[in-house]
Amino acid sequence: MASSKILSRKMIKLLSPTPSSLRQHKLSFMDCINLPQYSPAAFLYPKPQNHTKTQISQILENSLSKVLSSYYPFAGRIKDNNTYVDCDNTGVEYLNVKIDCSMSEILNNPSIDVADIVFQKDLPWCSSLNRSPLVVQLSHFDCGGIALGVCLSHKIVDGYCVAKFISDWATTARHVDFKPSTNFNASTFFPLMEGAPNIMSINTSPQSQRYVSRTYNFSSSNLERLKKSITGVQNPTRVEVATSLIHKCGAIASMKNLGSFKPSLISQVINLRPLIPLDTIGNATCIYSTIAMTENEIELSNYVAQIQKVKQQVRNELKNLDTDQIVPYTLGKMKGIVDMMEKDIFDIYLSTSVFNFGLYSKTNFGWGKPIKVPHIKYPMKKNIILFDDPSEEGIDAQITLTEDEMSIFQEDKELLEFASPIVQSTK
Template structure:
């Protein structure tokens, strides 16, 4: 389906209250310094509430802009700009970008058969844009459909935080829109004191772009299929795999199988890197509303000829446990920078290694994006869009919080085989309707 998304306005939104001079410089932590210069995408879709008219559109747009300005007073670094990959500079002349768009179709046309590529039109900037390191740290696009439906596209630079930070921001923004008071929604700025920035250049492994054409597909695992899958992948070694472990193991197996077939090899090392939110893993635990990149990662490896799901989930669990028991401790014992530097060097080496398949997974499950109510109800659907970063897996909750939506980006050749994989299709539906 071809549809036109026309940007009708673009403006700067600033914090409603001027930031004091002593807060004009925000120090990045060295974890932030290692973060990629890329935007995290998030799309929230809201069907029309009641009868449609132009005044409702104007009212919603004004609510979004006004409350966004108020929220930025709490999240003041979001309105600044990164300088020298070490600080964020803020003054009252800088802000975030707010775009408004009109879409010449009904929202139902998008939701009946979502197209990962077309969804990019509802984001204010591309995920891979270089602006993430030097331009606005936050951009918002409100797209209004002919029916009065609304898509809110949010792009947050990874330099300011991770998915948990985005969740904290959305939670605060919607609470302010509903005029709710909640101390837990207020951001905590603790990272730069725990992990102060370093004064020499940090090399961040580049995202793998342009080496091969990629394809992004959305697979939905409902709760009953996940229950069945968990029972299949369980074993004496791991009796209670999580739903994320079960789903990721299946995707890992299918992607690796496709790669081996296309390369004509029966044995080829396959590695899975999974991101870990370390807020609750450090001692003492840090609050969920801590702003910044509180992320680590572990790598699990599969080299066997025959790929067994039960073996993969055990490897994923062991990787997480080893990371929690050993690597997290390093973050608190004085050699945190060395530990993170070594981890990034390892990833950089793996990205350059043509003899191994390297996959990267991020789970956004258990975040409260579906609770983002700005005064017209919760979103019908929360999603991302297609990516150009090969071998990437992003997992998100379904609306009922029990299922999982898996967004998988592979080379076009590998995806062509994965799409036909009967084992995957036995547990997941390829791009079903939102209705």
């Protein structure tokens, strides 16, 4: 394992301190039902040709200070009652770290978890209470390559906001006059309510089995072939067909492992923007589910059709709601899924997509796009996360299953016809 040395540790303050009128940022209903865990993102860049190590860190520090004036709750503290952020200008944790190996040694070794290298030890997915909601680590490899590790609290942002913040930070680094558009007013759309179930806690309950993660790439051409294989469905999306194939192969692996078919449920999320403004910062998603009760229903065309139907139904229902009806509607959807989970009838999968968020094209801080946005293993049961691949035309899918199921899943011929196991490489 590569060792690291902290070169410096500091708090990055806001360039323009938060006014007293904004001192208390109220969390919304959507924020409060999420665990206060850090959601990690990492960006690996080849050796910058026109910047020294000192210049790189100075650019990041200065632009972070500036962008935080628009993202001021990130420099505050989430209080123990989880209902607000004290925007006290404490600042953001920022580390400069030296890694005693080349970047290629990390990327070309599938046994090494990148999270162990480019973040503070044990930081990803741990609690963000009583510390900076945002933690940044700049890592310098022996080869001159750099990694930017960013951990943001899921208590105050969703995946859309993580991507928007990093994009705005990168744009701020390149353009002196840029000012991000942000509104920390999600609580006006999603006021607090009593009795909300915590869906995340169910899937992070103590595990009796060992779970493992694997990542597969669906190239743009393979996604097009997969879409053409779907019959009776109009214009299936890349996310729909990739999710359906992964689910089918996962259900088959589960059936072979158990000896019989178990009904299967996938919960997925819909971004509530632009139902609310695109610059709304906070958690703003609605959960919906699709179910396969029989083997026939996991067949690709059948399942893609069901995903489309359920997703469109939820979108139509949301579109016809008044703003004050969104929270009760979302709460009802969540309770329905939680009730089904608690009955232990279904094989449960959680699926989310950060595909098409511009994690490569929008994260140029002045020294080019990252060569890799590595996927940090998520400690959840039966989990599917879809990302952009470096081309931003294909999909990288990280799948977490039980160890026994994964041994079957990774040999599935239909999966391997359209998806390739990822072997990390800088070339």
